Amino acid sequence: MNMSNLAYDSVSEDSETPQQDIAAMSALRPVPRISIQAFCETESIAGPIERAGEDRRMAKAHLKVHMGGVATAIEFYQSAPTPNLIILESRSEPKALLGSLRELSEVCDPTSKVVIIGHYNDVGLYRELIRAGISEYVVAPISMADIVSVISSIFVDPEADPIGRSIAFIGAKGGVGSSTIAHNVAWSMSNLFSSEVVVADLDLAFGTANINFDQDPAQGIAEAVFSPERIDEVYLDRLLAQCAERLSLLAAPSTLDRVYDFDPEAFSQIIDTAQRSAPVLVLDVPHVWSGWSKSTLMQADDIVITATPELANLRNAKNLIDTLQKLRPNDAPPKLVINQVGIAKRPEISAEDFAEPLGITPLAVIPFEPQLFGNAANNGRMLGEMDAKNPIVQIVNEMAHVLTGRSEIKAKKKIGLGGILGKLKPKKK
Structure with a gap:
């Protein structure tokens, strides 16, 4: 003693x-x-x-x-x-x-x-x-x-350097736009608040951050994850690609010349080191459920789930939210983004009906606007660079404010579920 x-x-x-x-x-x-x-x-x-x-x-x-x-x-x-x-x-x-x-x-x-x-x-x-x-x-x-x-x-040493906040983005299904939203929110944070932001693309096989930011770095996150003994702040800094004045990227190789099977803690050291390098770390997590993706989501300070207004997305979002709340009982629930709302002739679940069984007020409801998103993707630019006055850019900026603690999600009135809950229940045999 x-x-x-x-x-x-x-x-x-x-x-x-x-x-x-x-x-x-x-x-x-x-x-x-x-x-x-x-x-x-x-x-x-x-x-x-x-x-x-x-x-x-x-x-x-x-x-x-x-x-x-x-x-x-x-x-x-x-x-x-x-x-x-x-x-x-x-x-x-x-x-x-x-x-x-x-x-x-x-x-x-x-x-x-x-x-x-x-x-x-x-x-x-x-x-x-x-x-x-x-x-x-x-x-x-x-x-x-x-x-x-x-x-x-x-x-914990009170004199130690502050640890940056990690925000993990994941889609309820593939193709719902989680990566696009993660990259644009990261860009907005760096641009609006003059804050250093690091984006880590964890989809090593099919990641799109290098395309969205118009980058082609020779090295990236693969070098770090396959050489854990070398990871420190100096080594990580050499792997970062500069996307904007205050925005850096740990790019995925996006190649299939090897398989990417990882241990549950494979990214932990990279995340810990990156958090000591920047006030905000945005984790672009692919739509997979594995030991390492589960561990990454468990360790994140905030989680953002992106979904489109369809039944399979609702089921997956509910499963994710319920599981993460059990794994993280002492943290706020994940945040929800409902994306691609208003596709012509597509039957959709309303934002209110979608959010009700999840027990979460959406962080954002983003309308389907293929021209804005398509032009940005094809030019390797962020939405704010293409049309800074577009209402969707304002939504992204509001998300950046909430995720950095500068504002709160505004509560919206909830309405009845109709037959949504019934559709989620398993059928009796």
Whole structure:
């Protein structure tokens, strides 16, 4: 147990609601690869700690929860090495708690940090714990967000360079325009806010970012993913193609001279490094469901799902949203873009009916305008470069504002579903 750590109070008067947890955690950085063991006396404390261990920001940490409190920890560490962090719940009165911590210090490694979750809001106890070198004292009840915040405050260097925000774009089906929207939103962010933006095209076989940005770089993301031992900020910078003054591209090779089968964490190091290089990282994720695409979506700060107003898109969007909300329970739900609305003579689901079963207000509803999009694609230009005053360009600009936190999605009135939900239900045999 480290007897010289600066300790400070982080008292949580009441458990936060889930929505407050999401807001509180949105700015937290990922916790590094550390080992954590918690010893709890009550389920009301063990539960939030276990949920914290499942959060994406804790993906690299290894957390184990034991029941039994300080006494169990003392017995446990008689024969086991201590982890990087020990979390202890104690309902003991202050004098007894301090005595048991002295016993614990005899079996703990001096480098292990300790967090106490107590049931006494006592200033005298807090001061004693500071003198004892406890890393932090939190008064119960606690929320899952409290736990992640405490761990982050201890192990994430506040002086470290800021980590950029990652935004993953994926289509509910192929051909819905997800890549086009991702590239145009990225361009708008760099242009509107004078902010450095990196676009990573993760569709190595069929990616279109190099065409859309009129680039033909000799190197790109393939060199990084196939040489993970070389990845650092200097190497990544050499692979970036400059598309605009503040917009860079990790281009896909878009060739079929090899197969692109990856491990689940294949892109993790590239993403981590790119986030240290720019305030915004736009991930153009292809319409596939694999270990690496699932991992990439789980780690992203924001997810944008693009769909067209058809039943198969609605089914796929619902499956994606439901799955991602289970995988990311402490994050805001994915954002929805309904694209290619108003194709002549095509039966369509209205935007309101499409959004209703998803429980999401669309980030944007984009009309079908093939001339604008076709001319931009054929000329390797962004929509804003082709016609800056076009209403669709204004929609893209609004999306850029929302995704960078400069504005919020405006709620729209919802209407009935009609027969949509019935069509989504499997038929009885």
